[in-house]
Amino acid sequence: MKKNEIIVAVTIIVLGLIAPKVLPSVWITVLSMAFYYAILTIGWNIIFGYTGLFSYGHAAFPAIGGYTSALLAQHIGLSPFLGLLAGAFIAGLLGIVIGLLILRVHGFYLCLVTWAFAEVVNVIITAEHQITGGTGGLLAPTFFSGPNAELFGYFMGLGLMMFAFLISILLYHSRWGLNLFAVRDDIDAAESMGIKTRFWKVFGFAFGCSLAGLAGAYFAHFLGLIDPGIGGLDQMGYVCLIVIIGGLGTVYGPILGSFFVVITKELISGYASGYSLLIFSVIMILAVRFLSGGFMEIIQVISPRLNNRYLKFVNK
Amino acid sequence: MLLELIIRGITIGLVYALMGVGLALLNGVMRIINFAHGEFYMIGGYMAYYASTMLGFQFYFSVPTAMIITFILGAVVEKLLLSPIHTQEMEKPMDYALIMTFGLLLFFRQLAIKVFGPFRHKPADYITSDVYILGVKISGNEVLAGAVSAILVIGLAIFIKKTWRGRGWRATTQSRQGAKINGVDIGKESWIACGVACALAGAAGALVAPIFTLSPTIGGSPLVKSYEVMAIGGLGSIAGSLVAGLMLGITETLGAFYISSAYKDAIGFLMMGFFLLFRPQGLFGQK
């Protein structure tokens, strides 16, 4: 881990601890959602940004994790904390299965297969309403009870996000990470260097999926409710948007993007309710058309000097 | 009952095929995945609706109007947003197009909610009388949708097979470099092909508007169907798309009736997943 990554991590933790003291209480929920999206997109960033697999079914995995945990709590009274583990485990397991299946396909087809999977998951969740509650959703116990339940839930989310963040940084700098990058950048070269590309593809995919499952379980137990909307196509849109805006394949990207998107959404909701997705879609189109590097490139365009300092900072 | 289901399946299957061939054309000429394909269907539906309610057009004017507008829209989108793929030689054109067209999907859908309103609209019936096919009563609208879809798909097949431009498109699909040295201006053909594909989607939306009614989110299902058709039929095979569309339409209609309507959409996805994983060349393609 580099020095600056530690600085960033500590800053986020400090800000995260102060935030509930200084911000009005609505923001606790808003920021908790930002934590959720950050964990979810860190997962997708590992799948697409690190390993280069364009999974279009990422939104299915928080749904799987969330429903797993909520159903276990409902039927066998599993504690939400263990539910997080169960959600991540089941999502990761399914990630391995899908990961093995998609070894057969590349690029375009990979995207379609994962999408098909996500849609089938959504159809099942909606259709099996005796079990899942259908479109009405399913109640899940919250992590804590009492007057400060939400605040504790918030800290829980902060902790989980930092956990996911640290894992993604460690992965980024490790040999494992290098193997993933090799698979992404030049699979033939990686193969000839003796890297087991099939293994690393499945690993990267399942790893990202299990983080998504963790995020989903957190979502369910923080809000106390989960519905099929969590696995919808517009959620996949948010995932893409966040990672694109934050900067694909970078360690800070998902967190920067999540906070930007969730906070902006909250800020504009007062003035232009219902316009947030429209505005985000325009940002997304413009960002892809003109700025493939996300935030970093915006900084570069506005102020090259600042960007150089930023790059120095990141690489120190 | 079975006969009625099959005839309905064929009608809807032809519309699916119409969506699918447009997508396959785009994928071939431009090498992109277009996630906004269903939105052109939605826009086509609304354009036909406004053409018939505000201008009082009959279907034989309102459907072509919808096609012209979606053609222009598709061409403009290609020129403004997608052309960097071939002019700037993007490093990962597929990822670029994926995210771009996904942004367009969200954009058009949200814009439609604001412009057209979130409520359902329904244009007047194109054909008010019913038609009897083999003794089964089918609404005139459905027969019209199926027949016009079939004509358009076959028309496209002939165009692709017989004209210089169509041959150039096929050539581009099979070897971009070959097409370049043979004098195909890929930049120009891309926007034309994109316009045509979008116009076909617009036609599909316009044709089924009186059957399914319109709302801003109707683009999702036809998008999915067109990918299913393309995956089952094989990339770039029009005959494959036609058969795949019919197959999909019939199995879905039968499945919805005999198995469960809640799982109707899963049937197509499972078929698509199966084909992609185990027969990626589609029904008719060679490996």
Next chain:
Amino acid sequence: MLKIENVNVFYDGLQALYSVSLEIQVEEFVCILGPNGAGKSTLLQTIAGMLAPKQGSIFFENRPIHGLESYNIASLGLALIPEEGWLYGQMSVEENLLMGAYPKSARKNIKRQMDFVFDLFPVLFDRKKQLAETLSGGQRQMVAVGRGLMCNPKMLLLDEPSLGLAPIVIKDILKALVRINKEEKTTILLTEQNIFHALKISQRGYLLENGKIFMQGASKELLGNKHIKKNYLGV
């Protein structure tokens, strides 16, 4: 006919051609020799507009063509026959040939050109309905040459047409090239690793080594040249 002046080309960030200049007269048959990786393909692709030179200029019939898109160059009557063929695998032989006449200016003479191609390569006539991907290597090369001829080109650029083919097939193809040059008065620029054959049928040659023109001269002289004998003909 074709004049290249001080062309520098980069490929994947590496310089592939260093200040290459050459000139070809009308109806000449010129070959560019050189080992693998000398930059022969790069040179031909640059002329055909598939790669852009960083510096230098290219004139075709006294008209600057560097910076033109490849589809424009095709319609000027300058046809590239690439090493890999770039055929349309799922199209029939006949359709592949028709694509060669894609530029509007070429569409008038289709019948005549196609007859000429079938006269050159009778085997293609028998297989004109067959898909290109089902052909043998030699037949594919014939389709590639035939497709290049379909636009009634003033000049043909051939990139190693003999690569990977059986000796008897090579002979057929080289014979056809001589006929094209003689009967159609088409200027030909040919790159070859197979130096002996190339020098036998051409009038002049250039030797390209490491992206630079190392030597040039009449083919007969080059055949007798010491450097060439020693390094390329193994004498």
